[in-house]
Amino acid sequence: MMVLGIETSCDETGVALYDTDRGLVGHRVHSQVALHAQYGGVVPELASRDHVAKLAPQVRTLLGETGVPLKDIHGVAYTAGPGLVGALLVGAAFGRSLALALKVPAVAVHHMEAHLLAPMLEAEPPAFPFVALLVSGGHTMLVAVEGVGRYRLLGESLDDAAGEAFDKTASLLGLSYPGGPALAALAAKGNPGRFRFPRPRTDRPGLDFSFSGLKTFALHTVRDHPDDEQTRADIARAFEEAVVDTLVIKSLRALDATGIDTLVLSGGVGANRRLRRRLSELELERAIKVCYPSVELCTDNGAMVAYAGCVRLSAGQKETPGIEVRARWPLAELAAPTADALG
Ligand code: KG4
Ligand code: ZN
Numbered sequence: 472m473m474v475l476g477i478e479t480s481c482d483e484t485g486v487a488l489y490d491t492d493r494g495l496v497g498h499r500v501h502s503q504v505a506l507h508a509q510y511g512g513v514v515p516e517l518a519s520r521d522h523v524a525k526l527a528p529q530v531r532t533l534l535g536e537t538g539v540p541l542k543d544i545h546g547v548a549y550t551a552g553p554g555l556v557g558a559l560l561v562g563a564a565f566g567r568s569l570a571l572a573l574k575v576p577a578v579a580v581h582h583m584e585a586h587l588l589a590p591m592l593e594a595e596p597p598a599f600p601f602v603a604l605l606v607s608g609g610h611t612m613l614v615a616v617e618g619v620g621r622y623r624l625l626g627e628s629l630d631d632a633a634g635e636a637f638d639k640t641a642s643l644l645g646l647s648y649p650g651g652p653a654l655a656a657l658a659a660k661g662n663p664g665r666f667r668f669p670r671p672r673t674d675r676p677g678l679d680f681s682f683s684g685l686k687t688f689a690l691h692t693v694r695d696h697p698d699d700e701q702t703r704a705d706i707a708r709a710f711e712e713a714v715v716d717t718l719v720i721k722s723l724r725a726l727d728a729t730g731i732d733t734l735v736l737s738g739g740v741g742a743n744r745r746l747r748r749r750l751s752e753l754e755l756e757r758a759i760k761v762c763y764p765s766v767e768l769c770t771d772n773g774a775m776v777a778y779a780g781c782v783r784l785s786a787g788q789k790e791t792p793g794i795e796v797r798a799r800w801p802l803a804e805l806a807a808p809t810a811d812a813l814g
Contacts, residue, residue, distance in 0.1 A: 476777025479562030480554025485773030548780020626678025661708025
């Protein structure tokens with residue numbers, strides 16, 4: 472089964488073809504970074520309009536590059552939430568319409584389920600059960616994953632998501648959007664040990680996160696010290712170490728609490744090299760296995776949507792033809808993909 476995946480939940484137009492026999496046949500991501508940079512963040516209306524302009528050409532180019540004719544597409548998967556409603560509607564309307572024209576089924580994909588299943592696209596996919604650490608711009612979650620659609624939320628952010636904290640602190644340090652990768656690059660030039668940021672909520676039991684205090688801590692540190700390049704790099708370094716440490720401490724706690732030995736890292740912050748390195752070191756130190764998608768599949772992309780949709784379509788999931796998207800959509804509301812689950 473060959474599935475076309477479409478991702479338009481935020482500021483990337485992602486398209487991909489996933490085939491049950493051939494694996495990932497091809498994928499393309501168009502980033503809107505240049506479009507939003509002058510505003511310092513994503514402007515929803517501009518995002519929607521750009522998806523409208525780029526989506527069809529991206530699909531056409533993908534089909535040309537991979538040599539896959541439209542008639543070989545057996546299903547269409549699109550992100551239906553959570554995300555920006557206008558942006559989601561572009562992918563949903565396009566996906567449903569294309570499926571209708573091709574007389575194939577379409578499936579609405581949950582963006583965080585797609586992130587969670589992204590490591591399945593790698594050469595050595597994780598086996599169920601695993602604990603997923605999902606760290607994106609809008610969400611920070613620890614989820615016990617027993618199988619597709621069998622998710623138990625173990626902990627989540629009570630305020631800012633990890634990516635959001637990266638973006639806000641980057642902005643404080645005078646870095647341009649998107650802040651996460653820029654802050655990580657600055658942190659690489661920072662000296663360890665000059666500043667120490669707190670590791671929020673690690674001194675008490677529980678698996679929830681709270682990152683908004685780190686942003687305030689960064690604000691005070693910036694204010695109380697000279698404004699030079701090395702100081703900014705040292706602050707970035709201390710901030711990044713605090714976020715990484717906090718994520719690692721809670722992930723290990725989640726593995727201990729569930730008795731599961733496999734950790735899956737995914738979402739945009741999963742592209743962070745310090746976090747990946749720390750988790751790899753832990754794999755050597757402890758009897759745990761850590762899996763993550765390649766850096767390009769950690770951030771938003773169509774491949775993970777094509778894969779998640781393919782799993783659900785292969786299991787016979789059927790949906791009514793209406794075009795519906797959701798800005799908010801708790802992961803725990805998803806059911807396992809059986810033909811009669813959604814009817
Ligand atoms: O998953 P994603 O691409 O989009 C959402 O679903 O939100 O995540 C985007 C987030 C942004 O906050 C971005 O700053 C962050 O991931 N990010 C990073 C890195 N690359 C992207 N944060 C830290 N280090 C990185 N290398
Ligand atoms: Zn995402």
